[in-house]
Amino acid sequence: MSDHVLVINAGSSSLKYSLIDAASGEAAASGVVERIGEPEGHHVHHGTDGESNTSLKIASHEDALRAALKAFETHGPSLDDIEIAAVGHRVVHGGSQFADPALIDDDLVAAVNDLVPLAPLHNPANLEGIQVARRLFPDLQQVAVFDTAFHQTLAPHAYTYAVPLDWRDDHGIRRYGFHGTSHAFVAAEAARLLGxxxxxxxxxxxxxxxxxxxxxxxxxxxxxxxxxxxxxxxxxxxxxxxxxxxxxxxxxxxxxxxxxxxxxxxxxxxxxxxxxxxxxxxxxxxxxxxxxxxxxxxxxxxxxxxxxxxxxxxxxxxxxxxxxxxxxxxxxxxxxxxxxxxxxxxxxxxxxxxxxxxxxxxxxxxxxxxxxxxxxxxxxxxxxxxxxxxxxxxxxxxxx
Structure with missing residues (x-):
């Protein structure tokens, strides 16, 4: 079975992607589509043919991902030659529900949507990327990896704010933390470096x-x-x-x-x-x-x-x-x-x-x-x- 994962990070007006060998960390290709929804967008793709730069109107995240797929075909590597094992999505806010990565289904999409009030600048764009990828890759398993998940091990005394109880219980006001995927990766690499x-x-x-x-x-x-x-x-x-x-x-x-x-x-x-x-x-x-x-x-x-x-x-x-x-x-x-x-x-x-x-x-x-x-x-x-x-x-x- 292939170890390759297509990693997608959808922002409000951008879409970053990487085709990663999960075993080695080697990126077979990567790219970013910027200025989605603006009169002129910009797409950079790093593939087997080197770097390509394209300026074009990109109306939506779906157009952005389609542009990425076209770049794989044109500038490599061909996705027909590399089996993709899964699509991994960066999701900024997982609230207190998600302490681990989760397989994406309709229930997860609904749960992430419910968390939009906690991350109104990020979760809507993450959801857009998920919905587009589910349409374009209907046969692939898709996984949400949450920026907040690594910090779900915080004890109550570390994550609780001294605010009224109904704020905490009814509105989820507490410390969640972010950059979790980075902290997790770096902590593991530091241990490796120290032996x-x-x-x-x-x-x-x-x-x-x-x-x-x-x-x-x-x-x-x-x-x-x-x-x-x-x-x-x-x-x-x-x-x-x-x-x-x-x-x-x-x-x-x-x-x-x-x-x-x-x-x-x-x-x-x-x-x-x-x-x-x-x-x-x-x-x-x-x-x-x-x-x-x-x-x-x-x-x-x-x-x-x-x-x-x-x-x-x-x-x-x-x-x-x-x-x-x-x-x-x-x-x-x-x-x-x-x-x-x-x-x-x-x-x-x-x-x-x-x-x-x-x-x-x-x-x-x-x-x-x-x-x-x-x-x-x-x-x-x-x-x-x-x-x-x-x-x-x-x-x-x-x-x-």
Missing amino acids: QEPADLNLIVLHLGNGCSAAAVRGGQSVDTSMGMTPLEGLVMGTRSGDLDPAIHAHLVRELGWTVEEIDHALNYESGLKALAGGNDFRELSISREAGDARAQLAFEIYCYRIKKYVGAYYAVLGNVDAIVFTAGVGQHSADVRAASLAGLERLGIQLDAERNNTSSGEARTVSADDSAVAVLVVPTNEEWQIAREALSLVRLAEA
Whole structure:
């Protein structure tokens, strides 16, 4: 039986896809269709013939997936030659119902639709991708892999907010956490790098990209995480504020007459590094810092200070820490962020090796000093591979 899984990540105006060998992690092809529903869309496909770029009007997610299938035919690899074992879908919010990947049927679609109020920016697009794939691949098993699932091991004292009971019981208001597929993949890879079993390790995993989250992982299970009911809570991000006094919302309503929608948009799309430094691209922020831009420097300091606070908090939660793991675009590539976020924590047994930290590499590696009691690792994430592995494992189990 084939190990290949077609992984689909449908956003509100985009559709990303990868054809992954779940055993090896090798991508036979990948691509992204952007600006769905706009006058001119854009499609990039990486296949056996190299990279192809196409501009065309893409009215819907169905058109996007059909464009992807045509690219497989034209630029390879041909799906007639590669048997697909399953289709794996990234679904952002699984609520408290889904602690594991799940086979997609009408009941699951209804359940994910019921969760739309918890993720109105994400779940509708995820559902659109699922519905389109079910129509175009009616004979393939389809699996939903939830961003929140890895964090369903949080204890009640970690996920419960101190809010009225009916908010919690009737409206599902609690901490769920996100980036779960990334945290799960990176925690397992960190254990492999250290030559130990995940069950024997306490880790602090820092997923630092345009979206950022921290997780405390004990014995391979998440025990706390920085994102909350939505992906807005926690670390400073590219365009999201992270932690914020909730009374600010009421203040903006009273003083400025803002609507809930205006506040929500500002905190999700106009805040974070974008608000602090004028842009959310960390590479541009680094260039501005080097040029002496005071706004960029302050943004960098705020960003790293927040990370340091979470490292300290999760060190206390775990009691002892075997490794701190950096991942995602900023976590993997910014030596300055790693150094600034951990500076002054030597008393906690955390000691970077400057030369190792400043050496660029695309491989998982150790950047701490040999005598550091806590290892500091850089581990590239691979959420598509994690989704493929979880999807294939569930399909094989269902067929057994």
